[in-house]
Amino acid sequence: MSKTKKGLHPRNLHQGSYDFELLCRASSPLGAFVFTNQYGTRTIDFSDPEAVVALNQALLKQYYGVDFWQLPEGYLCPPIPGRADYIHALADLLSTGGNIPTGKQIKVLDIGVGANCIYPIIGSQSYGWSFVGCDIDAISLKTAGLIASANKNLTPFIKLRLQKDKQSIFKHIITKQDKFALTICNPPFHSSLEKAQAGTARKVKNLNKSKTEQAVTLNFAGQENELCCVGGEIAFLKQMVIESCEFANQVNWFSSLVSKSENVAPIKKHLEGLGAKQIKVVKMAQGQKISRFIAWSFNDFSIT
Known part of the structure; x- marks a missing residue:
């Protein structure tokens, strides 16, 4: 059946089933991938990478005014509704008295912006926030830069920085002059490319059992640096927490997605030991997922 998106944030624009008629009007190339399934529902093959890219292009054009969005072959293609939920939940984190701060003065650092540039797109167009996106991959930054420069509604809100030291996260990216309301991150979840590909193969098999796992694994897996780091997610998060101490007076809220629920408790304990004054864990739902x-802060007040 067509994918539905129950449990999304109330401000998320992607509630309910995809309106493929609307999306095809926004971006005609999507029409080549839309079909009526056995339940009489219009949908696409979510295990087909080209179809998913076409869907994202239509979603970004319809809801965020993005006319140009393309990825290099083999780079991570994100699910937009879930990414939007992270942005909206972070907006709640910044809110005071129910008022969400908007405008370019709200500066956000995206760790691992990727070629897709998805968080700066959603955040800038939803709230007018300005973004600095960093990455260790030069191709990712070049592609993100092309997306930002090709869309006039994005250009004023997005700047990009190359992280030349692959062993660092915040170091060499946050300058002495920087002040950020937020940092965001979708960290590498796996300890090796083999484990990442095995996990992707399981997802693909569940999506479409008629396709071979090997045929689509590389298309969905993303680049190694997008998915993997030595020690996996827990090692990356611990390093992020340690480095965040150095920039405690320049960032109001640090944050990161946490893929594995068992990693939450040790990270919270680590943060408490380092003197974090505020720690919040926010759950998000998309259907059964x-x-x-x-998110954590070393401050009792907002940095302006």
Whole structure:
């Protein structure tokens, strides 16, 4: 059946089933991938990478005014509704008295912006926030830069920085002059490319059992640096927490998605030991899938 998106944030624009008639009007190339399934529902093959890219292009054009969005072959293609939920939940984190701060003065650092540039797109067009996106991959940054420069509604809100030190996260990216309301991150979840590909193969098999796992694994897996780091997610998060101490007076809220629920408790304990004054774990739901992010601050007040 067509994918539905129950449990999304109330401000998320992607509630309910995809309106493929509307989306095809916004971006005609999507029409080549839309069909009527056995239940009489219009849908696409969500295990087909080209179809998913076409869907994203239509969603970004219809809801965020993005006319140009393309990815290099083999780079991570994100599910937009779930990414939007992270942005909206972070907006709640920044709100005071129910008022969400908007405008370019709200500066956000995206760790691992990727070629897709998805968080700066959603955040800038939803709230007018300005973004600095960083990445260790030069091709990702070049592609994100092309997306930002090709769409006039994005250009004023997005700047990009190359992280030349692949062993660092915030170091060499946050300058002495920087002040950020937020940092966001979708960290590498796996400890090796083999484990990442095995996980992707399981997802693909569930989506479409008629396709071979090997045929689509590489298309969905993303680049190694997008998915993997030594020690996996827990090692990356611990390093992020340690480095965040150095920039405690320049960032109001640090945050990161946490893929594995068992990693939450040790990270919270680590943060408490380092003197974090505020720690929040926020759950998000998309259908039966439950995700979460952890946010922490060393301040009792907002940095302006």
